[in-house]
Amino acid sequence: MGKCSTPTRREFLKTAGAAIAVPYVITSSALGAENIPPASDRIVMGGIGIGNMGRGDQGAFLGRADVQYVAVCDVRQGARDQAKGKVDAHYKNTDCQAYNDFRELLARTDIDAVHVATPDHWHAIQVIEACRNGKDVYCQKPETRTLREGPLMVEAARRYSRVVSGGSQRVLGDYRKIVDPCWGGELGTIKAINVNVGPLSQICNLPAEDVPPDMDWELWLGPAPWAPYNKARCDGNFGTGGNSWRSYVDYSGGGMTDWGAHHFGGATFAVDVRESQPEEVIYSDDNGRKYLTYRYPNGLLIYHNRPGWGNLQIEGTPDEKVAAKPVPSYKGTGGIYGDFIECVKTRERPFRDIELAVNTVMLSHLGIVAYRLQRSLKWDAAQQQFPDDEEANRFLDCARREPWQL
Amino acid sequence: MLDQAFEALKTYDWGADPKILNPIDEAVVATRGDNAARQELEARLLAVLKTDVSRDAKDVVCRKLRVIGTAASVPALAELLPHQDLSHMARYALERIPAAEAAQALRDALPKIDNVLKIGVLGSLGARQDVASVPALVALLGDADAAVARSAALALGAIRAPEAASALREAKPESDELKTAVTDACLACAEGLLAAGKKGEAMAVYKGFIGEDQPKHVRLAATRGMLACAGKSE
Numbered sequence: 001m002g003k004c005s006t007p008t009r010r011e012f013l014k015t016a017g018a019a020i021a022v023p024y025v026i027t028s029s030a031l032g033a034e035n036i037p038p039a040s041d042r043i044v045m046g047g048i049g050i051g052n053m054g055r056g057d058q059g060a061f062l063g064r065a066d067v068q069y070v071a072v073c074d075v076r077q078g079a080r081d082q083a084k085g086k087v088d089a090h091y092k093n094t095d096c097q098a099y100n101d102f103r104e105l106l107a108r109t110d111i112d113a114v115h116v117a118t119p120d121h122w123h124a125i126q127v128i129e130a131c132r133n134g135k136d137v138y139c140q141k142p143e144t145r146t147l148r149e150g151p152l153m154v155e156a157a158r159r160y161s162r163v164v165s166g167g168s169q170r171v172l173g174d175y176r177k178i179v180d181p182c183w184g185g186e187l188g189t190i191k192a193i194n195v196n197v198g199p200l201s202q203i204c205n206l207p208a209e210d211v212p213p214d215m216d217w218e219l220w221l222g223p224a225p226w227a228p229y230n231k232a233r234c235d236g237n238f239g240t241g242g243n244s245w246r247s248y249v250d251y252s253g254g255g256m257t258d259w260g261a262h263h264f265g266g267a268t269f270a271v272d273v274r275e276s277q278p279e280e281v282i283y284s285d286d287n288g289r290k291y292l293t294y295r296y297p298n299g300l301l302i303y304h305n306r307p308g309w310g311n312l313q314i315e316g317t318p319d320e321k322v323a324a325k326p327v328p329s330y331k332g333t334g335g336i337y338g339d340f341i342e343c344v345k346t347r348e349r350p351f352r353d354i355e356l357a358v359n360t361v362m363l364s365h366l367g368i369v370a371y372r373l374q375r376s377l378k379w380d381a382a383q384q385q386f387p388d389d390e391e392a393n394r395f396l397d398c399a400r401r402e403p404w405q406l
Numbered sequence: 407m408l409d410q411a412f413e414a415l416k417t418y419d420w421g422a423d424p425k426i427l428n429p430i431d432e433a434v435v436a437t438r439g440d441n442a443a444r445q446e447l448e449a450r451l452l453a454v455l456k457t458d459v460s461r462d463a464k465d466v467v468c469r470k471l472r473v474i475g476t477a478a479s480v481p482a483l484a485e486l487l488p489h490q491d492l493s494h495m496a497r498y499a500l501e502r503i504p505a506a507e508a509a510q511a512l513r514d515a516l517p518k519i520d521n522v523l524k525i526g527v528l529g530s531l532g533a534r535q536d537v538a539s540v541p542a543l544v545a546l547l548g549d550a551d552a553a554v555a556r557s558a559a560l561a562l563g564a565i566r567a568p569e570a571a572s573a574l575r576e577a578k579p580e581s582d583e584l585k586t587a588v589t590d591a592c593l594a595c596a597e598g599l600l601a602a603g604k605k606g607e608a609m610a611v612y613k614g615f616i617g618e619d620q621p622k623h624v625r626l627a628a629t630r631g632m633l634a635c636a637g638k639s640e
Contacts, residue, residue: 107582109621132590134623148533159593160623161630203469205462207421225465225495228420374435390504391438394473397533399501401494402526403553405560406533 036065043344046071046111048102049118050083051236053140057115060337062090073099077214100216102126106133113344121224121251124149131156138340141167141261142361148397150358151384152406157354163343165350166357168265169336175266178312182270185324188317190271192301194309195263200368201254206230223400224250253364260364274356277381281370292367304367369395408433415454418463434473448474452482461491468495477505484511493523501530509536516542525557532561544573556587563591566598571611593627609635
């Protein structure tokens with residue numbers, strides 16, 4: 001990162017002080033003060049997608065003394081103005097730039113990192129483009145909308161040595177009550193865990209409404225198939241019952257990915273398969289109740305919606321003595337956001353490194369394919385496809401609307 | 407029920423309840439393994455595509471053909487590629503139909519469609535990793551429309567055919583946006599060369615990106631690549 005190699009403002013002033021002949025007022029903010037790093041040592045950030053989750057992410061980063069927040073981007077004027085206003089109020093100036101088009105924000109060479117909280121159908125394009133432009137990225141979950149996107153996001157992060165964190169603060173937060181006994185050895189050898197989550201997203205065919213004057217509808221849709229504006233099609237509320245984009249296939253995998261990113265994240269963390277992918281998804285029908293079994297190469301099983309099992313219910317061998325392992329945690333301070341910023345500084349991989357995040361959300365996507373086809377699937381993690389399964393491989397990706405491509 | 411769904415498709419438009427088309431999805435599942443039944447279903451969908459139904463109804467048909475379309479669907483879908491309102495959904499099916507004819511139809515469309523739609527086709531050829539389209543993509547690297555050139559570069563990066571690497575290295579992108587795309591495609595091709603054991607060729611690509619004129623993250627990528635060529639990892 002440039003901030004580690006360029007001289008700080010203090011160092012510059014020490015060596016060049018005699019040459020400065022004109023009066024120059026240096027603010028205490030620029031020089032830094034107690035608990036406030038100098039401007040040259042702060043991570044310069046911008047935000048793309050400042051809706052429900054984006055506002056929370058913005059607040060977390062804006063509140064950090066080691067971040068200088070300089071830009072916001074949203075396709076809705078109202079959201080842009082509100083996001084800019086928040087930044088300006090924080091710094092007591094009007095320096096924050098507001099953009100409609102994320103490409104203009106990513107083209108800025110002064111920005112070190114971005115957070116992305118647009119709808120899911122945008123994540124891969126924006127994360128990959130951010131990496132191409134030398135930015136580190138914090139990307140909300142679910143990080144992908146299709147199976148093909150995940151490996152390409154990981155590839156971009158590794159190619160450019162970018163710090164790319166997925167979202168889900170819940171993985172280390174909400175699930176400690178199952179993580180600790182698993183990692184602590186109390187449950188012995190873990191055999192299986194169940195995740196109850198859903199539903200799948202559906203086709204949207206809502207009627208046309210007038211596009212609000214402050215919204216760039218074409219840019220909201222982006223790579224998704226064209227459809228007329230309808231408030232319920234694009235609303236950012238957290239429902240999946242038909243009144244938000246999370247309900248619909250062109251933008252989201254539904255609750256299966258939205259809450260799946262959390263629950264599968266907690267499950268894969270607890271049973272320690274974050275770094276691998278299943279090799280088979282077994283589709284079962286128990287008297288009309290459909291459920292899945294993900295089988296990992298080490299024999300571990302993750303169930304989805306198994307009848308008679310509770311959410312995050314675990315099967316282990318509690319009578320067996322198993323050595324405890326230290327539980328991985330965030331770096332730095334400030335939860336998942338602080339972990340990301342710390343890793344931006346140290347260049348380590350974050351707790352929710354994009355590869356781990358992709359390994360999580362792909363369980364959702366594999367499950368969606370299995371439910372759509374109503375049958376079992378084999379998965380080849382090395383090739384990132386369904387081996388000898390032309391029908392399933394059609395579901396690896398969806399063609400993107402011009403002019404958008406990965 | 408299936409007949410009723412196809413009847414509903416004739417007047418289907420935005421605002422209609424999509425559940426009335428569920429029998430078509432059920433038929434897709436039910437006809438698996440039955441070639442004759444699957445062909446009949448495909449033919450019925452194609453018949454709708456050729457009528458004057460709404461854009462929304464054609465959207466539905468293309469979504470189903472994405473799942474069950476074969477070479478038989480290609481001609482009807484190819485006809486839609488030049489149409490602004492229908493090109494994307496034609497690609498929605500063509501991009502995922504594995505038949506060689508689908509890739510050929512996308513390649514054939516390149517000289518016949520406007521630049522915006524061309525970008526879509528280029529993206530689909532990249533997503534298919536269509537090696538046969540490399541010469542056409544290379545030719546478009548110098549297109550007067552920078553967006554087309556950018557799209558061609560990204561598609562070459564997605565395909566990462568060894569013969570693309572030299573063409574990309576010789577490209578002279580003028581805009582920053584095009585430079586970023588060409589650089590990324592070069593690095594992707596270098597990774598492909600390295601994976602194929604062609605370390606010398608990969609090294610030649612990487613060496614082109616370690617100069618001080620390159621952004622820091624690109625120099626970093628090139629340096630990592632060179633270390634990988636030399637058998638050293640981070």
